[in-house]
Amino acid sequence: MGTFIIEGGHTLHGEITPQGAKNEALQILCAVLLTPEEVTIHNIPDIVDVNKLIDLLDSLGVNVNKLGKGSYTFQADAVNLDFLESEQFKIDGRGLRGSIMLVGPLLARFGRGYIPKPGGDKIGRRRLDTHFEGFMKLGAQFRYNSEEHFYGVESDKLKGTYMLLDEASVTGTANIVMAAVLAEGTTTIYNAACEPYLQQLCKMLNRMGAQISGIGSNLLVIEGVTELGGTEHRMLPDMIEIGSWIGLAAMTRSELTIKDVSWDDLGQIPAVFRKLGIQLERREDDIFIPKHSEGYEIQNYIDGSILTIADAPWPGLTPDLLSIILVMATQAKGEVVIHQKMFESRLFFVDKLIDMGAKIILCDPHRATVIGHNFRSTLKATTMVSPDIRAGVSLLIAALSAKGTSTIHNIEQIDRGYEDIDTRLRAIGANIIRQ
Structure with a gap:
């Protein structure tokens, strides 16, 4: 069983190109x-x-x-x-x-x-x-x-x-x-x-x-x-990987450019991240994400009620990005409800984030309420096991933003969906070692 050793807290910088879908x-x-x-x-x-x-x-x-x-x-x-x-x-x-x-x-x-x-x-x-x-x-x-x-x-x-x-x-x-x-x-x-x-x-x-x-x-x-x-x-670029890199940039407060994203095929994804307070700039077919030095603030609905992010069939939001969004919300300013409608076990990785200091209430197998830290309190490094592809990369993003050195086991799950991820992350400044 492979392992990642991640030293968190580093700011990343540069360009990253998504793999094929x-x-x-x-x-x-x-x-x-x-x-x-x-x-x-x-x-x-x-x-x-x-x-x-x-x-x-x-x-x-x-x-x-x-x-x-x-x-x-x-x-x-x-x-x-x-x-x-x-x-x-x-x-x-x-x-x-x-x-x-x-x-x-x-x-x-x-x-x-x-x-x-x-x-x-x-x-x-x-x-x-x-x-x-x-x-x-x-x-x-x-x-x-x-x-x-x-x-x-x-x-x-x-x-x-x-x-x-x-x-x-x-x-x-x-x-x-x-x-x-x-x-x-x-x-x-x-x-x-x-x-x-x-x-x-x-x-x-x-x-x-x-x-x-x-x-x-x-x-x-x-x-x-x-x-x-x-x-x-x-093949198109992988929209789930594109969303993962947006989440990574936000959580590590890094300036990143995601290359060749096929904007016209991203659907609701840019709009959903903007609702979470993330600034995205379209540069031809690239996404530029500036450094969010002051953090990012979740929008409420126009009547002031708490925002709910839920998955839906296209052109709704793909369920594969909800794990990424949930992790991002742990350091946002504000609160959000994550409603995973399709799979009843996909939110069960939140206990790992709670161990790292995140404020999350798991309401039931399909819904979690996240109260963001607004970077006033960083996540703490820990040892984790990757349960599936999307939860695995979400925990990896959490570890890259956390204070200290984290260990993630069972990284074969991450390798199932992300090509040569540790090499590509090191190229933009991440401190990650595969063992």
Whole structure:
């Protein structure tokens, strides 16, 4: 189990460039299975979860060729379907939440897709019903081995249909879209997710020959085609990492420039940070964050009531940033309620922040009230264990702002979502050592 040793209290300075989007990568990489032709993808993040998925594709018989940093070609012209029922696949697929998105492309192109119950963050229940109900509406037969927790769908030919999703699941929508592009007839998906990553997937599929309309809305219409071809695609910068660096700059009262952020795809993120009192300046496609020497003050609502920051489907705020926002609020001037609607275990890391001196009241599994110190009292260094990707980087930000030397164990969780994070932080002045 790896460890970070962090000496907090240092002011940072310089530029940092966000990695490619993790959540987009897990969709885009699975889409290469939809065609026997070569697909070239750029800006792929070099992180544990994505590398696991690339290894899975390689084990499936996809020809994987690394062109350079972040750039690969994939050609799925000799897929080994027998691997799907091997013991090795059951082990490898179980260790990655994103493996669920292999099912839609495999079902669409080969008539069958299998997956063990996926792993991932321990942040609460993450059901798969939306995925499989969508496949069944397209005509697939569903089976489940309860002893091995092994899911399967099979179909001789998928048929387009109308469906109203029970939740606007990003991964569920992506999986169903990838299945529907090769289905016979028209598929209409209402209450579809419309996050930028899903938009990116749909645009890529259209370049491959799919016919998807309504991109960016919650109503997608897909005219099935008989085959797809190759394409070239570049991933967006990771909006969660961008939000993490904004939080880092605020907590350490540092002047930072975040490069090439794709402003037009950030949605509510800049506005939410401004509500927390953070000054953000747009410089072409960069974010400049000045040094907040006097701190930052949380805005109340216009009637004077306490601000609530809550997650919501796009174009609302992504739930992955609430952990970062909660940590930032511990040193703000004012109070805020953090309402994590989606996952009932994601706020349970706040006990570590309370140990560091933060004033947080955990109201229930979904809500926490944070009373900011306004930097009158710094957080105190401590020893922590990273419980998941987003809580892990939030604790890292807290440690970088704290007085003294902190230790974070289980940093493999952070590595699952953040590329070479310690090297990149040292480049802007952080005192962090990996052991």
